[in-house]
Amino acid sequence: MNHTNGILLESGTNELEIVEFEVQHNKFGINVIKVKEIIQPKTVIPVPHSHPYVKGLIQLRGEVLPVVDMARVLGVKEEETATSKYIVSEFNQQKVIFHVHNVTQIHRISWDQIDKPSEVYTGVHSGIIGVIKQQESMILLLDFESIMLEINPETGIRVEQVKKLGPRERSNKKIVAAEDSPLLRKLLNDTLKEAGYEDVEFFENGADAFRYLESVAEESGDIKDSVQLVLTDIEMPQMDGHHLTKRIKSHPKLQALPVIIFSSLITNDLKHKGEMVGAEDQISKPEIAELILKIDQHIL
Template identity: 55%
Template sequence: MNNQLKQGILLESGTNELEVLELGIDGKNCFGINVAKVREITSPVRVTKLPKHHPYIEGLIQLRDEILPVINLSLALGLPWENEDTGVFVVTEFNQMKVIFHVSWVNQIHRVSWEEIEKPSQMFQTMEGSLIGVIKKMDKIILLLDFEKILVDINPSVGITKERVQKTGSKEERATKRILIAEDSWILRKLIEETLIEAGYKQLSFFQDGQQAWDHLEEIYQKDKNQLKKYVELVITDIEMPRMDGLHFTKRIKEHEVFKELPVIIFSSLISDSLRHKGEQVGANAQITKPEIDKLVETMDRLIV
């Protein structure tokens, strides 16, 4: 099997929907990955082992003209699986990187609304930080995985760090600027807060998803719609978030009579040449790929300082 995934299946932008590829590493658990991150599905081939490699990494393969790492998803999730020579390779691309995940099987693609995706509860605390959300489909539960978190676990340097923002310096004029940030991962909220404070931004309001952030904006509108900049001067949003994703959140802002003047920066792992048009269609002022927080700060300066 060697299947190129058709790109652009979900053509509309800002519909608050996504397509999820169902996959697994045993017969019990169903996991999911956003189809926007998947480039290809292929049969496994022999990998080239690496000396002193991370335990999650099986090795390297050559896929046409590229050398790509292969990550064993079962090991990354701490689940047993011994069938190294079987299964499926899922070729992914996000954060401007291509990585292969070795899984046991892939199944169908589900089109779902972010409103249907629930935040992980305490029953999934053993996977804390590795889940974006939970999807209930008839007789099964699909766990939507945070694949970026897996990569950061393997190599922390590919994540958001203070070192990335230090070259931008800290500017006093940033301290009074009011920033609204929608990000579902508590780990990333903490990292973004620490790095933006390092850069001099002090007035930061964080929200767990687009719906929570939108509700806050509506409260501001009802209270003092003529003085919006007293409360928020710029919006930063992730894309993948339960209840309301960042594209739909951005679309709502840009279609609103008052909020449309707010600069919106999409800060997401899903910024690539093939997906950038989605942010453009909903009116985002800028799109920055994680973890380039130094570029995020530079863009914030350009839009509001």
């Protein structure tokens, strides 16, 4: 199966396409937007003292890319099968290859068909962000950003970038933030506090965030008296960030709220999706200092 980012989904429909793959006959999924192509395995050059998840490096069309073995990530037996594939991915401004045991098909589904993982699988270090139930099985959506953060912490949100902005007072400003990853919610919370934004209401999906905003709007004459800005990820169960933004911008009492999309999926090729739904700004993770400056700009 070969695939490139020719995704045709209209922005804001709350739909996504996922590539289903297998590791030890268990089913997992990755957002098509993250997938550049799917190739046959190539010879890997081991790298001394690399992270345990990393098999080594390969050269692909002039680029040297790391290969992450998903069997190692998931703690199951490594194997090279006749159906093994390399998923070439790009997100968080980095390219990486994931070695999986098989790639089976592409599904087009709605985010509201994706359930939150049970409490057993949630927590700051959970590797699962959603569950797609099928008749006799289920597909687990993995948190690839957290996997890469564990391999290379330098690719994550770093509070020290914000400290360079100097002392700030923003405690009278209220932000509503939608982010499904517990790890990133904690990092964002710590970083926003460092930047002076102490009043941040976090939600783990766009649906919960929108319900909260609607309730606040009903109670207040002007929503901006209660909330000054919305910050949202894109990939979230129940309601994604593009659909959340579209709902806000089409709501008579909420449309004045500035919305900033903060996601690993912000690229030059995909920025038009956020523009189509009316987002004021779009910042790629992990550019936290740039995010803070944009919040400052829109929250006045």
